[in-house]
Amino acid sequence: MSKRKSKESHMTVGQCVSQAQSILRKRFCHQELATSPVGLESQHKHLLELLRRTAVHGESNSVLIVGPRGTGKTMLLNYVLKELLQEQDVKSNIMMVNLNGLLQTDDRIALKEITRQLNLENVVGDKVFGSFAENLAFLLEALKKGDRSSSRPVIFVLDEFDLFAHHKNQTLLYNLLDVSQSAQAPVSVVGLTCRLDVLELLEKRVKSRFSHRQIHLLGSMTLAQYLETAASQLSLPTDFPDAKFANDWNDAVKKLCEDKSVEGVLRKHFEGSKDFRSLHTLLLLALSRVSVSSPVIRPADLLESGRCTAADSKxxxxxxxxxxxxxxxxxxxxxxxxxxxxxxxxxxxxxxxxxxxxxxxxxxxxxxxxxxxxxxxxxxxxxxxxxxxxxxxxxxxxxxxxxxxxxxxxxxxxxxxxxxxxxxxxxxxxxxxxxxxxxxxxxxxxxxxxxxxxxxxxx
The missing domain is CATH 1.10.10 (Arc Repressor Mutant, subunit A)
Incomplete structure (x- = not known):
């Protein structure tokens, strides 16, 4: 205990400020939440249960997360995956493949990316496959454990899911959903899209292999929840090296969010855009104004950040x-x-x-x-x-x-x-x-x- 106290006492204000900025920048830039997503409790429970069934019991699933841009689709998925990977037996077993319709513009690029993320380049080598399905089946077969009794569960995350529907013959979607339905291997396909009519874009053969599970996010957060989220995003964690600085910082954040002028800035921001990307941008600008001479965020800093984000670009x-x-x-x-x-x-x-x-x-x-x-x-x-x-x-x-x-x-x-x-x-x-x-x-x-x-x- 005495060693810990002495270690804390050796941290200068400059070191504390630098450490605090590093922690919060990482949180803002990686779109991380200090607590669970607000107002999405039922969606969170549903998605976690689906993915746990794949990771633990080897059950294949497919699901679409649908909602307007900025409602927290990616944030919800990342939080569920983070929670899932904290379970020891899951972390060592599960594999992730992340695809994006803006990057993987055709099936050939997508298959190459799947091979890279599964670390199977050496296994595939110079082999020639007759079809996409044959290639994908070979990749999943290569993931089987040593006793060849079962395969490692794989979660495929398809961001901008609707763009994959524009690929020729929708081959990628057909084969992924076919695998998830036929129980060849424990596979979950999670699609994220902002198009409510996404099912209308799918061919009949693809639609027949989809489970038709949809999780809708409609951005139902209230202003009070938004203000609480802003305060939690600015707060330092309990394991911060200097406990005194962390307590002073968190007290200052609490007073900051009670300030009427700050509440006005956050209210205006909430009315214009409820997504966390814009909130993180606002808070990041305020954080950049913290220095040794001003070691906490002041209302003036947030007001100036509000002016910068609301500036007319033209x-x-x-x-x-x-x-x-x-x-x-x-x-x-x-x-x-x-x-x-x-x-x-x-x-x-x-x-x-x-x-x-x-x-x-x-x-x-x-x-x-x-x-x-x-x-x-x-x-x-x-x-x-x-x-x-x-x-x-x-x-x-x-x-x-x-x-x-x-x-x-x-x-x-x-x-x-x-x-x-x-x-x-x-x-x-x-x-x-x-x-x-x-x-x-x-x-x-x-x-x-x-x-x-x-x-x-x-x-």
Whole structure:
């Protein structure tokens, strides 16, 4: 006991902070939960029972975990597998194969990946098989124990399950489900998908071999449960090397989550996205602000993280464009305001000075107009404010216009197949009025003329 105390006393604040950040970063980056998934008790029990029957009793099963993105399908499966592998007799016996429809785009790649994950490259060698089924049967046969009486149970996890349905003849799905149904070997096939109509994608022969077990996740977590989860995610474990630091940290986390401003940030985050990936991103940003001088997470840290995650990405892109490109965006904003969102082309943007001058002539015919709003004064105003565009040669302006299209700040409007000259191709601005004004206000060292032109009432 005394040695343990002396060891704890030798840990400096810097070492404690570094250790805490390491533990929490690992938790956030690997999408780990400190406790069991909240609001998924029945689904957790059902899935655990299915996989235990395969791992312990050698019973083959197949099941689909269905739910919208971010509801915790992968998180639930990982938690169940972690719990299952903690059982000593299971850990030494069970084998895992993880496939993803985004990576294994055809059956040949999938079979190669299965062979690699089962560590059977040397067993297969240069053997030639007549069919996929023959190859898979050989792999499962190779997993049999020394007495050849039984085979090691294998759990196949198929992420993005619906994408496997697009493989030619659905050979992979057919053979995996056929093995799980015919009891050739203890196999569980677990599919994860966000498509509710996934069974409609399966061929009749594949569907007939599926058990039709489905576990639905609908994201029923409440705000109170979300706040509790956020607190548990930030808390340090009981086996942290420095008990005093861990207690101080966990007390600070408790006070943090009781703060009204922090609750507001988490509430806004909850209303926008209930998935744990976005929550972990928010908490990771707050964690990165912890240092030796500030060894706990403060409400200001979480508020700043909330601002960063809620930042407008398109408005941020505008902070890095050139003055010429910014002026083109402002000209497009004026055209949008004048023509009420109708498409425009490059020629219209380049000639925006003349367009605005025409508007000034129309407004100058109104009665009781002040002398300061005469066409002459407005002509001076426009020529001064749009000076940035007309300082450049037309090819340079075209290049800037094309760069804005590459940044996806503007996009061409779908039109007929007839070829249209580049200058006259209709475009649409993908920024609204508020985004442009906000970007102009925050643009580093933005010329006063350009800022005034953007906020001009003549637009």
């Amino acid at each position: 408005a941020n892109i505008l902070h890095g464009v050139s003055i010429l490109e910014l002026c083109l965006i402002i000209a497009m904003k004026h055209l949008n305001d004048v023509y009420e969102g109708e498409p425009f082309n490059f020629q219209m943007v380049h000639n925006v000075q003349n367009i605005l001058l025409q508007i000034s002539k129309m407004t100058s015919n109104k009665p009781n107009e002040s002398e300061s709003e005469s066409p002459t004064e407005f002509k001076k105003f426009i020529s001064r404010k749009s000076h940035s565009i007309h300082n450049f040669e037309k090819p340079v302006v075209i290049k800037a216009f094309e760069h804005l299209q590459q940044l996806e700040l503007i996009r061409p409007v779908e039109s007929s197949s007839a070829k249209i000259q580049k200058d006259y191709q209709l475009m649409k601005l993908l920024l609204d009025h508020t985004q442009v004004l906000e970007a102009v206000q925050r643009y580093p060292q933005c010329p006063t003329d350009v800022r005034q032109w953007a906020t001009s009432a003549f637009a």
